[in-house]
Amino acid sequence: MSSPVDPTSEALNEAVQAALATVIDPELRKPITELGMVDSVSVSADGRVSLAVLLTIAGCPLKDTITADAGKALSAVPGVTAVDVELKVMDQAQRDALKEQLRGPGGQRGIPFNEAGSLTKVFAVASGKGGVGKSSVTVNLACALAAQGLRVGIVDADVYGFSVPGLMGITQAPTRVDDMILPPVAYGVKVISIGMFVTGNQPVAWRGPMLHRALEQFLTDVYFGDLDALFLDLPPGTGDIAISVAQLLPKAEILVVTTPQAAAADVAERAGAIATQTGQKIAGVVENMSYLEMPDGGRMELFGSGGGAVLASRLAGMVGTDVPLLGQIPLDIQLREGGDAGVPIVLGQPATPAAEALAGIAGQLAARPRGLAGMHLGVQPR
Ligand code: ADP
Numbered sequence: 001m002s003s004p005v006d007p008t009s010e011a012l013n014e015a016v017q018a019a020l021a022t023v024i025d026p027e028l029r030k031p032i033t034e035l036g037m038v039d040s041v042s043v044s045a046d047g048r049v050s051l052a053v054l055l056t057i058a059g060c061p062l063k064d065t066i067t068a069d070a071g072k073a074l075s076a077v078p079g080v081t082a083v084d085v086e087l088k089v090m091d092q093a094q095r096d097a098l099k100e101q102l103r104g105p106g107g108q109r110g111i112p113f114n115e116a117g118s119l120t121k122v123f124a125v126a127s128g129k130g131g132v133g134k135s136s137v138t139v140n141l142a143c144a145l146a147a148q149g150l151r152v153g154i155v156d157a158d159v160y161g162f163s164v165p166g167l168m169g170i171t172q173a174p175t176r177v178d179d180m181i182l183p184p185v186a187y188g189v190k191v192i193s194i195g196m197f198v199t200g201n202q203p204v205a206w207r208g209p210m211l212h213r214a215l216e217q218f219l220t221d222v223y224f225g226d227l228d229a230l231f232l233d234l235p236p237g238t239g240d241i242a243i244s245v246a247q248l249l250p251k252a253e254i255l256v257v258t259t260p261q262a263a264a265a266d267v268a269e270r271a272g273a274i275a276t277q278t279g280q281k282i283a284g285v286v287e288n289m290s291y292l293e294m295p296d297g298g299r300m301e302l303f304g305s306g307g308g309a310v311l312a313s314r315l316a317g318m319v320g321t322d323v324p325l326l327g328q329i330p331l332d333i334q335l336r337e338g339g340d341a342g343v344p345i346v347l348g349q350p351a352t353p354a355a356e357a358l359a360g361i362a363g364q365l366a367a368r369p370r371g372l373a374g375m376h377l378g379v380q381p382r
Contacts, residue, residue: 128267169342
């Protein structure tokens, strides 16, 4: 008497399901099996797998990646002889279900990082003036944390000098799923930038209210998922965006980047001083371009010395809490070259002193407890 279920094929089916669960949607960073993206899967008697994948939108830019990843995962299953992947597109009901799954019931439309239960550490990276390395520091800190396995996002809010996509080698545009925007991912970091919404290299001539609205839209419409850390790359100075950040993300901590130059520290002090008006915390000071290491091992202090420490102590006096100097990053041609090539130095040349200094700063940020302020801990009286 033959068994109604062929045990081999049942085991094969299970292995195929397990393999599919390892296929991660490149934008949503979740298994396609959890996202309702597997329309159907079947295994024929000769081990041929037919898979139908539902894309969020027609012409999804990452369809080739999904097809390749699914093909690779399934081909590795013993007993699978061939893989056919058919691509379909979600209908509105399926997209609505996906959005609800991602955003929660009713498709929440607030800023998720402000929710009481949010554990995301938000760092607003500020500087007094341009060119001190604020964006380079932002991307390297983000990549260093992502490389440690943390879930990280960047909002490039430097409207006048958006440079994060270039520094991360991102050319892909965000994907729009109705009113939800899926940010491109590079080195495990989800990135959204004003630069992705303007054509060519046009300047953004937006005034305060429009900037506020753009930032608000980034924070509400962009699906970042559950993040451990979110970095905002602010425009230099003490402009409207800094005030908007304080209003939209009150628990964002400010990270001030400066050079060792006394004059630069003076200007940076004004950027940091915003915190006293907005009541935000200052996470610390990062001194960049601190020195150039000479072939004989000596250090040439091109921009003077001490600016970071002076700034940290002045800010501490101003806000009345400790403000640490988190690190001093030397000048390094490879840091600039990595930025030009879209490969941050912490990933491309991790053994350089500049990369080590950046990784050290990232380590201090990661070691800080995730925000529990306002979080309901579910403690019950006995
Ligand atoms: P900002 O965001 O403050 O305008 P950027 O991060 O764009 O500054 O840096 C300005 C320029 O300086 C870039 O070309 C960058 O590669 C370079 N740069 C920044 N930090 C360093 C460093 N430590 N060593 C060498 N070049 C650096």
